[in-house]
Amino acid sequence: MSQPQHRHSDSGTIPSMTSVQHELRDNTIIIVFGASGDLAKKKTFPALFGLYRDGYLPKDVKIIGYARTKMEEVDFHKRVTQYIKNPDEDQEVVAKIDEFKKISTYISGGYEDDASFENLESHLKVLESGRLSKERNRVFYLALPPSVFIPVAGRVKKLNYSEDGVNRIIVEKPFGKDLESSRKLLGSLKQYWTEDETFRIDHYLGKEMVKNILVLRFANIALSAAWDKNSISSVQITFKEEFGTEGRGGYFDEFGIIRDILQNHLLQVLTVLTMERPVSFAAEDIRDEKVKVLRAIPPIAKEHTLLGQYVAANGKPGYLDDNTVPPNSTCPTFAATTLWINNPRWEGVPFILKAGKAMNDAKVEVRIQFKDVTSGIFKDVARNELVLRIQPSESVYLKLNTKMPGLYTRAMPTEMDLTYKRRFADNKIPEAYEALILDALKGDHSNFVRQDELDYAWKIFTPILHWIEGKDGIAPKPSPYPYGSRGPNIDAFVRKYGYIRSSEGYTWPITTLRDLANL
Numbered sequence: 001m002s003q004p005q006h007r008h009s010d011s012g013t014i015p016s017m018t019s020v021q022h023e024l025r026d027n028t029i030i031i032v033f034g035a036s037g038d039l040a041k042k043k044t045f046p047a048l049f050g051l052y053r054d055g056y057l058p059k060d061v062k063i064i065g066y067a068r069t070k071m072e073e074v075d076f077h078k079r080v081t082q083y084i085k086n087p088d089e090d091q092e093v094v095a096k097i098d099e100f101k102k103i104s105t106y107i108s109g110g111y112e113d114d115a116s117f118e119n120l121e122s123h124l125k126v127l128e129s130g131r132l133s134k135e136r137n138r139v140f141y142l143a144l145p146p147s148v149f150i151p152v153a154g155r156v157k158k159l160n161y162s163e164d165g166v167n168r169i170i171v172e173k174p175f176g177k178d179l180e181s182s183r184k185l186l187g188s189l190k191q192y193w194t195e196d197e198t199f200r201i202d203h204y205l206g207k208e209m210v211k212n213i214l215v216l217r218f219a220n221i222a223l224s225a226a227w228d229k230n231s232i233s234s235v236q237i238t239f240k241e242e243f244g245t246e247g248r249g250g251y252f253d254e255f256g257i258i259r260d261i262l263q264n265h266l267l268q269v270l271t272v273l274t275m276e277r278p279v280s281f282a283a284e285d286i287r288d289e290k291v292k293v294l295r296a297i298p299p300i301a302k303e304h305t306l307l308g309q310y311v312a313a314n315g316k317p318g319y320l321d322d323n324t325v326p327p328n329s330t331c332p333t334f335a336a337t338t339l340w341i342n343n344p345r346w347e348g349v350p351f352i353l354k355a356g357k358a359m360n361d362a363k364v365e366v367r368i369q370f371k372d373v374t375s376g377i378f379k380d381v382a383r384n385e386l387v388l389r390i391q392p393s394e395s396v397y398l399k400l401n402t403k404m405p406g407l408y409t410r411a412m413p414t415e416m417d418l419t420y421k422r423r424f425a426d427n428k429i430p431e432a433y434e435a436l437i438l439d440a441l442k443g444d445h446s447n448f449v450r451q452d453e454l455d456y457a458w459k460i461f462t463p464i465l466h467w468i469e470g471k472d473g474i475a476p477k478p479s480p481y482p483y484g485s486r487g488p489n490i491d492a493f494v495r496k497y498g499y500i501r502s503s504e505g506y507t508w509p510i511t512t513l514r515d516l517a518n519l
């Protein structure tokens with residue numbers, strides 16, 4: 001079987017990023033636990049295929065899917081290749097999918113009995129027996145619910161750990177439900193796996209535009225100079241999904257929108273946006289700076305939090321209409337919360353994190369609103385705003401005032417627009433999971449979450465989570481908002497923190513396909 005040409009992908013432009021890690025280039029098996037699940041099917045396997053197709057997986061790599069479900073290999077292959085984008089694009093892609101199936105095998109087994117892991121070990125040995133080198137590298141990817149993290153992590157260490165190579169374990173959020181449970185979970189994981197071997201995924205750190213933040217900030221003196229309380233009035237980080245929790249209501253109700261999105265994805269974006277310049281792009285330098293900024297954020301106060309829960313509208317069901325959700329659940333499906341960073345750079349600047357399911361739109365963006373210009377020569381001139389559109393249709397645009405062309409001097413709002421699909425039409429934007437799996441193979445922790453980062457993240461959110469769950473008294477009732485709306489009274493909420501919504505006289509740039517269709 002032909003293998004793609006292998007690429008060892010140091011970018012060349014940011015040398016310190018990959019200088020000290022051990023990149024797995026060959027003799028490697030990737031084992032995906034929970035291979036029958038949603039994440040494996042939608043993200044992990046399509047990403048593994050993308051890397052395989054483009055020649056980024058180690059030479060002679062083998063992939064094992066593992067789960068309890070009994071499945072024929074042919075069904076497993078069908079399942080894990082169904083989300084590959086454009087599978088029939090051309091003959092080359094069709095052939096690559098065939099090759100990918102040949103290197104991927106499936107094993108069914110339990111998560112809590114040694115015999116299953118012994119069986120896995122025998123399979124690993126068979127796959128490794130054909131290798132000329134004695135080196136045996138193993139990457140264990142846990143696409144599993146947290147309830148089985150520890151039984152699996154412990155058994156893998158006991159029964160499948162390679163003594164003749166590198167071992168790595170990749171784990172997915174949620175890492176606990178609050179500070180105490182997170183410490184317990186991570187403490188147990190630490191018994192078996194060192195920090196160096198552990199890769200905690202927050203897939204937002206793999207998104208192209210999130211990775212772009214450090215470059216935008218630190219490679220542009222014009223932006224660096226304005227990146228503080230002297231120029232910035234407020235920052236909003238927004239996540240919106242157009243669909244509700246349909247089908248995941250049981251899982252979601254236990255966690256809620258704050259644990260699902262704010263405490264991890266949005267907080268990670270915030271730290272990258274606000275940290276000081278790291279000494280280098282090495283993982284520990286970056287993560288040290290992230291930790292410093294997290295330590296400067298006091299716990300969120302309930303007075304600065306708005307909670308919502310969607311109700312039936314526009315022919316769509318409400319959250320409570322899902323029969324996997326408890327009938328009187330007060331679980332928030334929308335939350336907006338404001339926090340502050342107590343350090344000299346950011347003192348007094350409100351950071352508003354907002355996330356909601358079943359909203360009017362699907363988008364994730366950062367909106368940095370600058371202060372007013374000194375009054376005197378202009379009347380009612382709009383504020384500058386820098387927008388980083390993380391998805392969909394990645395773009396960066398800066399709303400700025402310009403002279404309206406003509407014989408009179410009048411300022412009008414317009415923008416400098418870097419829409420990726422226009423500017424980088426020929427560049428493929430990697431999927432977050434492709435970027436992160438490749439980083440894990442390279443041993444680069446820069447875009448993974450360190451244990452102390454998590455600890456500080458939970459310290460910020462734990463008091464508000466306990467209040468929401470009624471641990472301090474009666475659980476607050478979230479405000480209802482119609483399915484497909486902008487959330488409950490959100491404009492009034494952001495106005496409290498000084499945000500001025502510019503609408504009149506401003507034409508929004510075309511960043512999405514929907515915008516294009518509306519032209």
Ligand SMILES: NC(=O)C1=CN([C@@H]2O[C@H](COP(=O)(O)OP(=O)(O)OC[C@H]3O[C@@H](n4cnc5c(N)ncnc54)[C@H](OP(=O)(O)O)[C@@H]3O)[C@@H](O)[C@H]2O)C=CC1
Pocket residue numbers: 034035036037038039040042067068069111142143144145146147148172173174203
């Ligand atoms: N789905 C997504 O988009 C995202 C998921 N994640 C995280 O990734 C992990 C996996 O997610 P996802 O694939 O959606 O989860 P699933 O609920 O689909 O679970 C994955 C697999 O684990 C096994 N499993 C499920 N429940 C249990 C249980 N109670 N005890 C033992 N095994 C169980 C099942 O396999 P079998 O029964 O065949 O063994 C299932 O196919 C989770 O931690 C999730 O929070 C993170 C980001 C996004």
Ligand SMILES: O=C1O[C@H](COP(=O)(O)O)[C@@H](O)[C@H](O)[C@H]1O
Pocket residue numbers: 203241260261
């Ligand atoms: O972690 C999660 O993320 C997804 C959203 O991911 P995205 O890459 O599509 O933005 C969210 O739907 C899910 O509820 C959450 O668990």
